Each structure stands twice: as structure tokens, then as C-alpha cells.
Amino acid sequence: MPLIAEVFPVEKDDFVTAGEASAKIKRTLKKLGVDSALLRRISVCSYEVELNLVIHSLGGTIDFQVTQDSVMLLVKDRGPGIANLELAMREGWSTAPESVRMMGFGAGMGLPNMKRNADEFDIKSEAGVGTEILMKFRLK
Amino acid sequence: MGNTTYYHSVMLEKEKCKGCTTCLKHCPTEAIRVYGGSAHIIKERCIDCGACIQRCPYHAKVAVTDPLTRLSDYKIRVALPAPTLYGQFKGLTDIGRLLDALIAIGFDDVYEVARGAEYVSQEIAQRVKNRKVHNGMPLISSACPAIVRLIQVRFPELLDNVVDVISPMEAAALAARKRVCRNMSAAPEDVGIFFLTPCPAKMTEVRAPQSIHKSNVDGVISIMDVYGQLNAQIKTARHFDNLQHAGSHGVAWAQTGGEMLAVGVENALAVDGIENVIQVLESIENGDLSDLEYFEGLACVGGCLGGPLTFENTYVAKNRLRRLSEKLPRLEAPDGEERELTSEELRTQLLFQPNPAMKLDDNLYVALQKMERIEQIYANLPGLDCGSCGSPSCRALAEDVVLGFAVELDCIFKLKQKIQQMSKQMVDISETTRK
Structure with missing residues (x-):
């Protein structure tokens, strides 16, 4: 049973609130006294994934859970889904439109960066349906 | 860590403090609380930035320097x-x-x-x-x-x-x-x-x-x-x-x-x-x-x-x-x-050490339990962050309650609710006992 569980809705193109979910997650983890290096890894992942939802998805949710020995981020969106997952996991590959790249996002580092920083990383996607990403971090 | 004595230059001149909440709202580390009619600085959290000195309309926050x-x-x-x-x-x-x-x-x-x-x-x-x-x-x-x-x-x-x-x-x-x-x-x-x-x-x-x-x-x-x-x-x-x-x-x-x-x-x-x-x-x-x-x-x-x-x-x-x-x-x-x-x-001689003053507990499990309790209390607070309770925000009050520094009825809205309930009970009692 998670002791802390919160679901954050994240909407497409909502740059006004983008980053608020990850800020809340970070604040909570700091209060809990999570180790610095681990906190940094979780921060990077939650921020990347939140911005991915804003930029690439049609909207979705971040389910944040903390148990005694792990932190979990389960992210689900309502589409559009990733056609070629293998390609999407490659560094530098991006489908972000020019308008988004102009804002400094969409460099194609997001998914590989998350995979590198999470202790467990799992991604499922179906074109036309949606994407689901599960990231787990072990607490010492 | 070990360093449990804290030196601070920023101090409060209690007699000048009116107990308003101006400094409370501008402290970047939530190091100020107002109770008993005046502000108090939580020394573990204060970083001596002087934001409160600049904001205090009564000049009650001062910096101690050498004469x-x-x-x-x-x-x-x-x-x-x-x-x-x-x-x-x-x-x-x-x-x-x-x-x-x-x-x-x-x-x-x-x-x-x-x-x-x-x-x-x-x-x-x-x-x-x-x-x-x-x-x-x-x-x-x-x-x-x-x-x-x-x-x-x-x-x-x-x-x-x-x-x-x-x-x-x-x-x-x-x-x-x-x-x-x-x-x-x-x-x-x-x-x-x-x-x-x-x-x-x-x-x-x-x-x-x-x-x-x-x-x-x-x-x-x-x-x-x-x-x-x-x-x-x-x-x-x-x-x-x-x-x-x-x-x-x-x-x-x-x-x-x-x-x-x-x-x-x-x-x-x-x-x-x-x-x-x-x-x-x-x-x-x-x-x-x-x-x-x-x-x-x-x-x-x-x-x-x-x-x-x-x-x-x-x-x-x-x-x-x-x-x-x-x-x-x-x-x-x-x-x-x-x-x-x-x-x-x-070159510096020592490494900068973290100051864990914002942490809820040293034990993660206990911290988690406290966090759960904070969320429950916070959910029932008005969310106005008015500062009237003496804590800088509703969330900070919820934390202070769990850490034992405040009670829920420090919130004036909670207090008002409670008084209304009590007066209604009084009326009910007098109604039912009227002969």
C-alpha cells in the first residue's frame, strides 16, 4: 500500500501549468528527506515526462506513489501513441514541431534520459491509442 | 552535520514587532512564525538573507553587526x-x-x-x-x-x-x-x-x-x-x-x-x-x-x-x-x-554541507506517515494562505500541526466553524431543555 498517492492531470499544450506537477513531486520528496542524488534523478524524470505530456500527447496523467521502499511514476496519456518505439528511444530523435523546439524543448533526449535516470523503466505504446510509461526508483 | 549551534545576524526586536504577517509571507525558507503577538525566527531554517529586514514596515527585523x-x-x-x-x-x-x-x-x-x-x-x-x-x-x-x-x-x-x-x-x-x-x-x-x-x-x-x-x-x-x-x-x-x-x-x-x-x-x-x-x-x-x-x-x-x-x-x-x-x-x-x-x-577548505531543516523526519517511514497526516489536515484547511494562524501557508500550518508546533484551531476559519458548531449545540441544548 502506498503511503502517498496523488494523480496529477496534465493537459496538452498547457504551458502555463507545465512543470507544476513535477515541482509538487519534488517538494514532497524533499520533505521526506529523499537522498540528494536520487532526488535529482526523480526530478529529471518527472519534469521530462510532464513536458512530454504537454508537448507530444493529447493529455494524460502522472500517478505518483511513494511506498516505504520505492517511488513510482506511472504516466498514461490519451494518445496519439508512438509509431516506432525503438526510434523514439534513440537520443536526438524527435517529432516535436518547430514551434516547440523554438521554446527550447523537443531535443529528442527525453525518453532516453528518463530510461537512464530511472531504476526501472518500462514503456508501452500503441499508435492511435496512447502511451504508458512506468518508472520506479528504489529508496535506500 | 553535527553543527547544532546556529549563529544569526538577523534578529527580531520584539518590542517593535506588531505581529503582522508581512515578513512571514516573504521568507524564502519558511523560517518565520507569528505567535503570542510577535514574530519568531526558526534558527535552523534562517539563511540570514535579510528579506524580512527589507519588508518589515516597523523595522523590527534588524541585522546585528559589529560597532x-x-x-x-x-x-x-x-x-x-x-x-x-x-x-x-x-x-x-x-x-x-x-x-x-x-x-x-x-x-x-x-x-x-x-x-x-x-x-x-x-x-x-x-x-x-x-x-x-x-x-x-x-x-x-x-x-x-x-x-x-x-x-x-x-x-x-x-x-x-x-x-x-x-x-x-x-x-x-x-x-x-x-x-x-x-x-x-x-x-x-x-x-x-x-x-x-x-x-x-x-x-x-x-x-x-x-x-x-x-x-x-x-x-x-x-x-x-x-x-x-x-x-x-x-x-x-x-x-x-x-x-x-x-x-x-x-x-x-x-x-x-x-x-x-x-x-x-x-x-x-x-x-x-x-x-x-x-x-x-x-x-x-x-x-x-x-x-x-x-x-x-x-x-x-x-x-x-x-x-x-x-x-x-x-x-x-x-x-x-x-x-x-x-x-x-x-x-x-x-x-x-x-x-x-x-x-x-x-580554494575552500571544507565542503558545503546540506542543512536538513526542511525534512520532516530522519526516518523515511516516519516521514511518510507524517506526510500522509499533513495531506489529511491540509485537505480540510481553507487554502487561502492568509497567514492569520501564524504559519506562512495552509500547507505550512498542516506541517506545523503534525510536527507539534501548532493546532488546527490556530486557523481562524476552523475556529469560526467550531464556534458556530458549538453555539448551535448550545441553542439545541437550551431548546430541548426548555420546560
Whole structure:
């Protein structure tokens, strides 16, 4: 049973609130006294994934859970889904439109960066349906 | 950690405090609570930034610095003027005159902190240039002691990136003592080094150093306390021609972006105002500024020129400093024979330690349980963050309740609800018992 569980809705193109979910997650983890290096890894992942939802998805949710020995981020969106997952996991590959790249996002580092920083990383996607990403971090 | 005694320059003068919530709302580390009709500072959390001093309408928040009378404790007294001092005087067209005025008010020698800044700039430039592993975050300036303390409390994971070079004040103090001991053949303990400060956090940096074992500064005097005397002396002081040594880059350190300019890193970012600095530190932490090489964060708007212990308006002072700087040569720290400090001396001696004052509990499981309880209490609070309960926000009140420092009925809305319930019960009782 998670002791802390919160679901954050994240909407497409909502740059006004983008980053608020990850800020809340970070604040909570700091209060809990999570180790610095681990906190940094979780921060990077939650921020990347939140911005991915804003930029690439049609909207979705971040389910944040903390148990005694792990932190979990389960992210689900309502589409559009990733056609070629293998390609999407490659560094530098991006489908972000020019308008988004102009804002400094969409460099194609997001998914590989998350995979590198999470202790467990799992991604499922179906074109036309949606994407689901599960990231787990072990607490010492 | 171990360090359980906390020195603070920022203090409350209780008799002046009205118990309003102005300071409460502006404290960046939520270190203030109001109860029993006055503010209280949580010393574990306070970073001496002075935000409360600047906001308090009743001047109840003060900075404790050393009085000028401390000069008499030493045979030879050296003034270390912060470059911020240069921007304080109307009509001052020559920095040399101000340095002369320092001698006139009782100092025996002057060493410009701006000169120390030139040595520090050079060291930082080397660190940025020789950086081998870029961990996706910029190197962070250690110059503003309030920002360093902010990082210790709120961003401990960034401490490894704080640059391991001592502050310009410490560099100047070290060089000054060496020079005076050599030139006047004085014993080190007979020399009193006094920093003229725009800010309370510098006093704390001297009394409770974090990156060196012991400060080389013997006393810290508020710019506000010497302003009047200096202003009177500037026009008439006898002229000495050997006091001024710093160039424009060293002097530039007084304002936001000055350090960045002096260090000469192109891909650097300078930010002032503690709330703005917090936002950027959040971005750094998120890995969102991974291409940045250097970050200069200053707690006060305008940099040190905006410090709580300055006399002049920040922007007026900034303009004056600009005009004074234009006349100065752009100097590098000297090399060879003239070099006063070694790279080893300019290096910090201790690692910056995290300050876990925001943590709920040392035990993660207990912390989790407390967090769960906080969420439950928070869900039932009005969410107005009015501060009337004495905690800075509804969430902070929920935390204070769980940590045992407050009760839910400190919330005036909760209290009102309770009173309504009780009065309704009273009415009900009297109704049912009426014969």
C-alpha cells in the first residue's frame, strides 16, 4: 500500500501549468528527506515526462506513489501513441514541431534520459491509442 | 552535520514587532512564525538573507553587526570596503577619495574587496575552463552567502556544483593581513580586518564560516553605520595615492552580472532576487539548463547594491557605480612577484554541507506517515494562505500541526466553524431543555 498517492492531470499544450506537477513531486520528496542524488534523478524524470505530456500527447496523467521502499511514476496519456518505439528511444530523435523546439524543448533526449535516470523503466505504446510509461526508483 | 549551534545576524526586536504577517509571507525558507503577538525566527531554517529586514514596515527585523568601537581592540585596523560602498555617495567622482575617508575615520589601511574579487574571478575562470565532467548542471557561484545557505536548506543536491573558491571578502582579508604584517612588520593578531558590509549574511559568513575553518575577517561593520561619517569626510580627507588598486571588473562584482562579466564565461546566467533565484535553481535541478556553464545567483534585487544595509537606492547606486567604473582600467589579478595569493589559498577548505531543516523526519517511514497526516489536515484547511494562524501557508500550518508546533484551531476559519458548531449545540441544548 502506498503511503502517498496523488494523480496529477496534465493537459496538452498547457504551458502555463507545465512543470507544476513535477515541482509538487519534488517538494514532497524533499520533505521526506529523499537522498540528494536520487532526488535529482526523480526530478529529471518527472519534469521530462510532464513536458512530454504537454508537448507530444493529447493529455494524460502522472500517478505518483511513494511506498516505504520505492517511488513510482506511472504516466498514461490519451494518445496519439508512438509509431516506432525503438526510434523514439534513440537520443536526438524527435517529432516535436518547430514551434516547440523554438521554446527550447523537443531535443529528442527525453525518453532516453528518463530510461537512464530511472531504476526501472518500462514503456508501452500503441499508435492511435496512447502511451504508458512506468518508472520506479528504489529508496535506500 | 553535527553543527547544532546556529549563529544569526538577523534578529527580531520584539518590542517593535506588531505581529503582522508581512515578513512571514516573504521568507524564502519558511523560517518565520507569528505567535503570542510577535514574530519568531526558526534558527535552523534562517539563511540570514535579510528579506524580512527589507519588508518589515516597523523595522523590527534588524541585522546585528559589529560597532565601530571594535576598532579599538586592535593596534592596526584595516578596512575592507565592499565595492557596493562606492555607489553610496552623491557627487563622488573618485574612488580614491572614499578610500582616503576610511583612513580619516580611524582605519590604518584599506584593502579593496574588489581587488580580492579579481583574484577570485581568475580562479573561477580556471574552474570553468578545466571542468572535465559536466553533470548536466552549471557550476554555481559561492559569492552570495544567503544563496549558499538557501542551497544548503532547499537544494542540497546542487551543493556539489557550488564552486570551491573562497569569497572576494575572504580573499581580500587574507591578502590584507599578509600585506600589513609584511609592510608594517606587525604580528598577525595585532591586525584587525574589518569588512564594510551591505548585508547581514556576510556577518554570518564571518561568524559561522561554512567553507573555511576560520574567517580572516575580525569584524563586520554595516555600511549604514559608517555612511554618515564617510560622507562628511569625503570632501576634506587628506589624499593618499596608494590605496586604490582594483580595476573595473573587480568593482563590477557589486552588481548582478558583475561576477559573470569578470569571470568571462560566455555561457553564464546571472539572476537576482531570491524568488527568481529559487525558480532558476528549480530549473537547474530539473536538468533543464544542462547547457549552462556558470550560474551567478544573488539574493538581493540589484545584487549587493540592493543589500539591506545599504543607504542609497539600488538603481541610483548602480548608475553611480557604472560611471565610476568607466574611469577604471580593466585589470586582471597580478602575476609573478606582485601576486599576493596562491591558488591553494583561494580554494575552500571544507565542503558545503546540506542543512536538513526542511525534512520532516530522519526516518523515511516516519516521514511518510507524517506526510500522509499533513495531506489529511491540509485537505480540510481553507487554502487561502492568509497567514492569520501564524504559519506562512495552509500547507505550512498542516506541517506545523503534525510536527507539534501548532493546532488546527490556530486557523481562524476552523475556529469560526467550531464556534458556530458549538453555539448551535448550545441553542439545541437550551431548546430541548426548555420546560
